[in-house]
Amino acid sequence: MTNILQRVILLKHGELMTKQHISYSELKIFTECPYKWKLQYLDKLKGFTGNVYTAFGSAIHAVCEQSALGKLEPEDYAEYFDIAFLDELRQLDEKPKNKMIVDMREQSREIFHKVFPALQELFPNYEVYSSEEAIYEPIRELKFTRYLKGFVDLVVKTPDGKYHIIDWKSCSWGWDMKRKSEPMTTYQLTLYKKFFCEKHDVDPKMVETYFGLLKRTAKKDNVEIFRVTSGPKKMTNATKVLTDACNLINKGVTIKNRSSCTKCPFNNTEHCTR
Numbered sequence: 001m002t003n004i005l006q007r008v009i010l011l012k013h014g015e016l017m018t019k020q021h022i023s024y025s026e027l028k029i030f031t032e033c034p035y036k037w038k039l040q041y042l043d044k045l046k047g048f049t050g051n052v053y054t055a056f057g058s059a060i061h062a063v064c065e066q067s068a069l070g071k072l073e074p075e076d077y078a079e080y081f082d083i084a085f086l087d088e089l090r091q092l093d094e095k096p097k098n099k100m101i102v103d104m105r106e107q108s109r110e111i112f113h114k115v116f117p118a119l120q121e122l123f124p125n126y127e128v129y130s131s132e133e134a135i136y137e138p139i140r141e142l143k144f145t146r147y148l149k150g151f152v153d154l155v156v157k158t159p160d161g162k163y164h165i166i167d168w169k170s171c172s173w174g175w176d177m178k179r180k181s182e183p184m185t186t187y188q189l190t191l192y193k194k195f196f197c198e199k200h201d202v203d204p205k206m207v208e209t210y211f212g213l214l215k216r217t218a219k220k221d222n223v224e225i226f227r228v229t230s231g232p233k234k235m236t237n238a239t240k241v242l243t244d245a246c247n248l249i250n251k252g253v254t255i256k257n258r259s260s261c262t263k264c265p266f267n268n269t270e271h272c273t274r
Contacts, residue, residue, distance in 0.1 A: 055088035
């Protein structure tokens with residue numbers, strides 16, 4: 001018990017009591033290591049700030065968003081991507097090599113013209129319900145006030161009255177089955193479904209969830225949209241992960257998860273030593 005208590009840090013930051021929301025990225029970091037969450041979100045230390053791959057993902061997301069909203073024509077995809085990509089690259093601490101930038105610009109051309117044909121094939125006669133919809137809904141299972149904050153990439157509605165939530169993920173060649181079913185990956189969609197339904201008063205049975213993989217280096221099928229289960233049991237499990245994290249944060253408790261140190265940017269720094 002003594003060792004466990006030594007690993008528990010009771011935070012006295014007033015921000016703990018005033019912070020009104022949690023995003024899914026925060027939740028994921030907290031479940032990975034609560035102490036890392038504390039360093040990044042309370043102490044405001046710089047953690048992972050992005051790289052050329054996240055820059056590519058942000059730019060391709062921007063094309064999908066603007067196109068879904070009807071604000072971007074196909075002949076303008078390339079130019080819009082290039083502007084967004086270069087803007088993202090300017091914000092990086094480490095600048096990638098020019099060859100990588102050129103390669104990624106070419107790879108983008110293999111993706112964005114296939115996104116909406118893939119949607120049409122999966123959802124004939126769909127209509128775009130929303131794109132980059134903001135979610136800021138109270139977590140009703142808590143005894144104190146906290147909101148789930150997020151953005152739903154795309155929601156389409158089909159003639160049968162169902163809503164289909166799609167989250168775009170850029171990657172190299174794709175995901176294996178383990179990645180596709182990993183709980184903390186799929187819980188993002190499950191929670192977005194929960195709070196989308198509460199926001200719009202929609203029956204969860206009328207909402208399905210999907211990941212859309214945008215593959216840079218795939219030889220074919222650069223766009224893969226696959227369904228992710230998000231039924232009642234999974235909803236309960238995802239909600240428990242969320243509420244458990246919020247309760248710990250509200251109590252000001254963080255614990256170092258030493259099994260996650262290897263890839264942590266704070267590992268073996270003045271901020272966190274093993």
